[in-house]
Amino acid sequence: MAVNKGAIMKLNEFLNKYPVFRLDEIDHFLEKRGEATASKRNSLLSYYRRQGRVITVRRKLYVTVPYGASPQSHPVDPFLIAAKMTPDAVLAYHTALEFHGKAYSVFNRFYYLSDSKSVPVRFRDYQFRCVKTPHALKSKGEEKFAVVQAERAGLDIKVASLERTLVDVLDRPDISGSWEEIWRSLESIEFFDIDKVIEYTLLLGNATTAAKVGFFLDQHRDTLMVDDSHLKSLGDLRPRQPHYLERSKRKSGRLVSAWNLVVPEDIIERSWMEVL
Secondary structure, rough: OOOOOOHHHHHHHHHHHHOOEEOOOOOOOOHHOOOOHHHHHHHHHHHHOOOOOEEEEEEEEEEEEOOOOOOOOOOHHHHHHHOOOOOOOEEEEHHHHHHHOOOOOOOEEEEOOOOOOOEEEEEEEEEEEOOOOOOHHHOOOOOOOEOOOEEEOOOOEEEEEEEEHHHHHOOOOOOOHHHHHHHHHHOOOOOHHHHHHHHHHHHOOOOHHHHHHHHHHHHHHHHHOOOOHHHHHHHHHOOOEEEEEEOOOOOOOEOOOOOOEEHHHHHHOOOHHHHH
């Protein structure tokens, strides 16, 4: 199908606004402007791909290349790509720490929460992985608890708050980096709404996670202004028998009886501080 000049100008308006976009977003744009046919949309996308203005990340997901820039070398925003992977995507775990500027290290793997089916994607040097929303939240209708809206390149995206992220990275260290990375990242955050942290931890309802959150808050009770009442609610949920900080690895350590948690010595002593 031939592409008329008017349709090109309409889509150019869209591309100037969206550095990353999904197919449903371009369909919505064209529908509002009376161009809502799949064949017309496909012709427009093909035209702009040939012009080097649009790059395919994966099926139904695209990056816009500004006029005069090279499709091969134009830098892309991996946070926007992750946030646009699915309509319900939420930046989470270490990716949320990075987005908020609180990660100790920079990763090339980006995680997002979604209930949509989404396979891992590699684009350039980046990897994008979907994590399913915890069942405990879905069963209570709290999938979006402590999810905030943020702006990136003029677009609205969803990201886990720092309160939710504190709990999430302790809950899933397997996708959040080493314990040193987790501790250093969390310790760079000057303030948490502790009530929100507790509420989210209780929503997850996982005894080991409650113990890990409790241990972290206990270790930082002065700097984070943690009250005994906060710790008590977590202590009521802690495991009845000793659990490892990371059960899959069962690394030896010291039993912190207050939380029934076996914690590696380097975390208790924060040994990485010795080299500063």
